[in-house]
Amino acid sequence: MEQLNALVIVDYIHRRWDVHAMAGARARAMAVPELSGGRNPEVGFWNRDIAPAPSVVADGGGQLGRLEAHFLYCDTRPLTAGIVPAFEAALQRPYGATHLLWWLAWARELGCDVPAAITLERIADEVVADFAEARAVVDDTAVVNDLTIEQRALLAAAGLADRLPPDWPARVVSAQLPDGSWYEHVPNGSPEFSWHPTMLAVWYLLAIGDPDRPDPGFLAGRP
Numbered sequence: 001m002e003q004l005n006a007l008v009i010v011d012y013i014h015r016r017w018d019v020h021a022m023a024g025a026r027a028r029a030m031a032v033p034e035l036s037g038g039r040n041p042e043v044g045f046w047n048r049d050i051a052p053a054p055s056v057v058a059d060g061g062g063q064l065g066r067l068e069a070h071f072l073y074c075d076t077r078p079l080t081a082g083i084v085p086a087f088e089a090a091l092q093r094p095y096g097a098t099h100l101l102w103w104l105a106w107a108r109e110l111g112c113d114v115p116a117a118i119t120l121e122r123i124a125d126e127v128v129a130d131f132a133e134a135r136a137v138v139d140d141t142a143v144v145n146d147l148t149i150e151q152r153a154l155l156a157a158a159g160l161a162d163r164l165p166p167d168w169p170a171r172v173v174s175a176q177l178p179d180g181s182w183y184e185h186v187p188n189g190s191p192e193f194s195w196h197p198t199m200l201a202v203w204y205l206l207a208i209g210d211p212d213r214p215d216p217g218f219l220a221g222r223p
Contacts, residue, residue: 064093066086071106075112079112095147100123104158127155144172145184146197149172149200177193
């Protein structure tokens with residue numbers, strides 16, 4: 001449930017940078033019907049990201065979802081070398097690599113030991129390589145899209161904003177639509193509002209504009 005995931009990030013932005021327009025996101029996430037009563041196990045594992053840890057550890061659907069759940073519950077179910085093959089597979093998918101940056105932040109926040117093969121430097125190297133590949137096959141306007149904004153946002157969140165070109169803050173700002181949103185690039189189509197790159201662009205610009213703001217954390221620091 002990507003939109004549920006987004007509400008968690010919006011709540012984090014609100015708590016870290018006092019963006020009051022984003023207040024109430026966590027309450028909205030907690031009200032998602034699929035989370036109550038264990039009706040949807042593929043969504044239920046997000047309980048840990050939304051509210052106090054449940055007594056039953058659930059798994060997300062699919063290989064990526066299962067890997068995500070390992071990181072999300074690593075303080076109750078330690079990470080072992082057994083997750084490395086799934087990590088390697090995720091690393092080869094552009095969105096998988098960016099998500100791994102976030103999941104590794106969860107593990108650090110929860111005080112978990114991580115297998116030696118899983119390092120911030122290796123994940124960041126893959127994200128940078130994916131960015132370079134995307135930039136090589138699209139023109140200068142199309143390079144500001146959902147994936148490349150996500151790559152920038154997650155690198156900035158990891159303290160690695162300098163790993164991609166220095167002109168990017170201006171590029172992201174110039175890609176903003178008149179209504180204040182950002183768009184999912186559609187080849188040969190008109191740009192339209194999309195909540196996903198909008199949330200990520202706000203996160204990215206705040207992370208590079210005010211990086212020293214105390215980090216409340218995604219999990220441990222929530223209300």
